[in-house]
Amino acid sequence: MRVIGIRAFGPPEVLGVDERPEPEPGAGQAVMAVETAGVGYGDVIVRSGRYPVPLPYVPGIEVGGEVVAVGPGTDRSLLGRRVVATTVGNAGGYAERALVPVAWTFPVPDGMPLATALAVFQAGAVASGMLSAMRVREGETVLITAAAGRIGSLLVQFAKAGGATVIGAAGAGKRAAVEDFGADHVVDYGTEDWPDRVRGLTGGGVDVVLDAVGGEVAAQALRAAADGRGRFGVYGFASGDWLSLDAQEIARRGLTVAGPLGMVFAKPEAEQRADAERALAAAADGRLRPRIHATFPLDRAADAHAEIEKRRSVGAVLLTA
Incomplete structure (x- = not known):
């Protein structure tokens, strides 16, 4: 073969x-x-x-x-x-x-194209699981980097469906797509002042950040987290570099840092499988659009x-x- x-x-x-x-x-x-x-x-x-x-x-x-x-x-x-x-x-x-x-x-659910099922079953399970791991609650603000990506786009949709206010960060030219996924606001992380804009939109910073980019983008996203309550989830390094964390800054600002992807994969297999089944069901009834x-x-x-x-x-x- x-x-x-x-x-x-x-x-x-x-x-x-x-x-x-x-x-x-x-x-x-x-x-x-x-x-x-x-x-x-x-x-x-x-x-x-x-x-x-x-x-x-x-x-x-x-x-x-x-x-x-x-x-x-x-x-x-x-x-x-x-x-x-x-x-x-x-x-x-x-x-x-x-x-x-x-x-x-x-x-594959009846009537669902195979490509749709493939695009959603694992990525959707990961997205749903990470939001749960980060304890995202209705009414909170969530910043998602790489919001036009395979997992990022599903994070936007799940977070929005859960009642969060979603800010999507993406590269130039992807604004319309991120808006179509349901983000309330979209920022271009190619501009230097985008973390300040996020803090302005939220009155001081977001409750939760989910970052898949790493490097300088992640460092900027950390600036956008709310002092005293911000929760920062690191799950990738698409830039080629992991975020370098300053423990003194984390302590001074009162932030929580977590690895939600590892938390998802550490769950019992039955729970991980249930996440995948929920993602397929959400796509089948139109709540999730990969x-x-x-x-x-x-x-x-x-x-x-x-x-x-x-x-x-x-x-x-x-x-x-």
Whole structure:
């Protein structure tokens, strides 16, 4: 079968087509005929060498398609079902066949396009879980950086649905998209005074910040948190650098800093699965609207990575096998 593999870390062009044997499912596992696979910023980070893994490596954490084989002792009624799933070992999704754990497969709701289900089941679960981890309450103000991204766009929608006032921060040219996701206000973090504008909009700063960018953008977002009550959630470093925290500043300003993504993944599996099911249900009834930015064929995975790395994407980027 065809896969997209990484033999050396580097630019998108290191992604190349390889041939691999089809996977054999073990107990509690299934094989999916992959129709579509998600391309996340985590894939970009691994490919670039900023989070090294043993090589050769086949990326791909989220996949959607039809179950074509199941392991011993596994419910055979799964055969032929169209599902979305995470991959075994969080790898191997950029392929014509992928190995998935049965416990992390989810039926695609009736009438829902497979691409929609793929874009929402994991990213939506993470977004919902992080808002819960940060204890966002109705009436609070929330600043979300990378608000046009795959997870950021869902954070905006979930926070707004929960009764928060949402301020989305995004790069130039993405304002309309963030407004369409439901943000009450949008700021361009390419301008130097945007943290001051946020503090002005909120009368002193936001209750909660969720940051996926890191670096200078995160440092500026920290300035926008309300003294005495601000809660700052760090869950990514799309800029290439983690936020450098000054403990003295945190203590002086009375801020709380948390890692909500780690908190989500530390929850019991049953709770994580329930988050994914809630995200799919919310998309099925129209409360959550994931956006598909672009879809590329499998052999153009390098173009998909470039689209994300150059920060052109709004919403999800997918591959089709």
